[in-house]
Amino acid sequence: MKSNNNTIFWEDERVDGADKVNGKAKYAAEHSLPNMAYAVFVTSTIAKGSIKNLDTSKALAMPGVLDVIYYANCPSVPGYISNAAERPKNAIEWRGHKVLHDNKVRFFGQPIALVVADSFENANAAIRFVKAEYAPESFETNFDKARLDAKNLKTNSNYKRGTEKKFKEAFAFVESEFNIPIEVHNAMELFATIAHWEGEDKVTLYDKTQGPKSTQFTVSRTFGIPDKNVRVIAENVGGAFGSGLRSWANVPAACIAAKKLNRPVKLVLTRPQMFSLVGYRPQSWQKVGIGADAAGNFTGISHEAITNTSRYEDFREGIVDVSKFLYACENVDTKYNLLPLDLSTPVWMRGPGEASGCFALESAIDELSYKLKMDPIELRLKNYTTINPENKLPFSDINLKDCYAYGINKIGWKNRPAVPGSLKENGWLIGYGMAVGIFGAGKGSASVRIVLSNDGKLLLECGVSDMGPGTTTAMTILASEAMHMPIQKIKFKLGDSDLPPGPSQGGSGTTSTVGSAVDLACKTLQQKLKEIAIKSAPVFAGMNAEALEVKNEMVISKSDANTKIDIVALLKLANQDKIDLTITSNGKNAAQLKFTSNSFSAHFVKLGVNPKDGTVKILQVVTTGDAGKIISPKTARSQMLGGVVGGIGMVLSEKLEIDHKTGQIINASFGGYHVPLHSQIPPTDVWFVNKPDPNINDIGAKGIGEIALIGFAAAITNAVYNATGKRVRDLPITPEKLGFKTKA
């Protein structure tokens, strides 16, 4: 048990830790329902065209097969009707690929049929016997080729302040192009949906989602049924990193099959399907120009970007936005175009566009620092701003300078060689690099139910999800601090759309949004307790609520600590078995809207490059976050560690490979798509400014999920340049890009 000022809590570990280490925590696919059937997708083997004929007869004859659902026998889905006039009023058209709906193929690996059987083995054995006859059409999956023809591009958004391309007139400038391949979230848990129709218009789903409420909305509108008739349960989510921010084909397909067969259906994607059916970080090309005067003041920044999307949906993200407001600069222009390809639709992947954008911007700044012969941190400090130059509002709080100071000291920045390629340790070329990350810090609305029972236990509920960052823990800690109650007596429940509405977990907004609601709920409960005390407990008769406080599970007079009543005794005295309140906390108030809020990070890397073969070994990482008050230090640290691991993958190994002759992904497994492993992870030091942001919300906390990753890629490539004098602008870094030939 620890004591921290007047806060008491027992331990700082995850409140749901025990269930995660003993296997009791249940994820979407781990629920079992009576008479449940198993479904497996059959996927297309062409990239584009139509299906002339689909022979399901052999699959239907396989043991245990109940049905093969495809365009010709798929029941009508209200949300699949394109014509609004024909669509039922309460239905909204499904966004994206309408699975099992028509005979069109839009990307390689698209689901074209769903085999449903009485066991997983029977379903899986039958998929190969579904035979499709295609009428293929020409397609394009090659981003690098297609982006060169302006006809292929869709203008998305342009921005300008001051003079365009001003950087070219500067004392010193750089203009460079950057390429990031498609990266795939690849959360460890496979996407899965169990759908169970409990009535004609009532369905329960166990689903892997970052937003039980958003999935509820999607399903209710797709099937044209009332929201309250859709229940989405996602009590544990095995990672998602953005891929769970929308519903994919598995959701409607499981619902369709369960309805058609009138029995619960479980549909689990395979690992290869995780590469093409649940989104990815889009491929990007960027060009950044940046110029500075002799003193290092930025005179102009130009940032252009192209990212891919699918043919059937536009997906855009904040790739060029970071250049608009991270540094003081009067002349900024950005251009952002989309390139539709015959692939599935991308989606936000951790750090989303800002991670791609910061890679380019922070690399370009590093390049410029060498031209100016200036320390890159000094250059950043020269252009430091406390006012957002895009919207002219002050940052609600910014302490990046503290992050720099910590990182400089901890990584040993003084040992960084001024001349690239000039430092060796144990035969390895040594380099130091750093880069900065920034991401918006929002506060939305959320509702929380708070229940204090007369056994002294406190229950809080919100329909948000926890895909791993530790929301359950952070919210429990917040309630413990607000209520001055031990953590053990508090339970925070989430992951169920039946709970009061909360946001999807994403965009680094959960702690700020749900945390504010938890804080407000606790304060409201305390007020209620004070009122009950004044009304029911004779010792408080005639007193004012302001003269009381709720602390250590008691209502106490502020002026006389001996005038007090235990809250359990109080409820009994008032003859109440519980206090049950549901409160809603709204977005930023007028005072908070006078500021612009962001979280910031600064990452520092020391690495070695083997001069014989170009192997990059990261030796040490210091990662620092400026995200207001850190609510749950242990889980927050873990999130930052996770960002470092994600960043290492982004820079050193992750790349989706597509065979452009067939449009097929050729490395759709962990054997071909390399995510970081244990032995690639260097000793990592995590540090937070940990100072409440006074202008964002009442709890002073901002998000860290994105800033943990944003900027990290450039910290590595900048260090590689420092070590070798070779600038890698195309991720991932491979020995060839450092001038080494790979062995044949």
Place this chain on the structure above:
Amino acid sequence: MKPCFQQDGRRSFLKKSTSLVALYLTPSVFIKAFAVDTIVPTPIAKEKLTITINGKLLKLEIDARTTLLNLLREDLAFTGTKKGCEMGQCGACTVHINGKRAKSCMQLALTHQNNKITTIEGLGDGEKLHPMQVAFIKHDAFQCGYCTSGQIMSAVACVREGNAKSRASIQTYMDTNICRCGAYQNIVDAIAEVAKTGAKI
């Protein structure tokens, strides 16, 4: 191919299961070459399996194609063992077979007649957590928790194998298990701490 298997012998099973598995795992492009279409309507026989799971002897009748992973998760509700790739690449499904770690997605359940399987549910002593489970909580060696069962089963094996003598060795012998949330440093901290106690685990 005959419709079902009458004998229980491991040898005869293996003989038959080999062709069955070959069919099951054969890429669809080769199916035609093997003229597999002709055996399509063959009913799948239930096979007898005697196996001990977490100390409990079970006598089962199972689909011959069932992997140990699917037997645990789908048939026996031991969902603590996770499915991450079904290709032996991620380690989420790691269990102990006769005390040694193995990826349960790569094992046909029927090849484990009379074997003793330990899953994450059977690692601790009843409700009491195993020291490795305690260390994982203490060091926050997970985020989403999905790879955790496999990490812990591998971690216990790593210590028992004598491969947890240094951080570098732990990392190498834990490269079998992917953690996409990136809890690696904390996982190594947890394993190193348990190994340092020298206790028999």
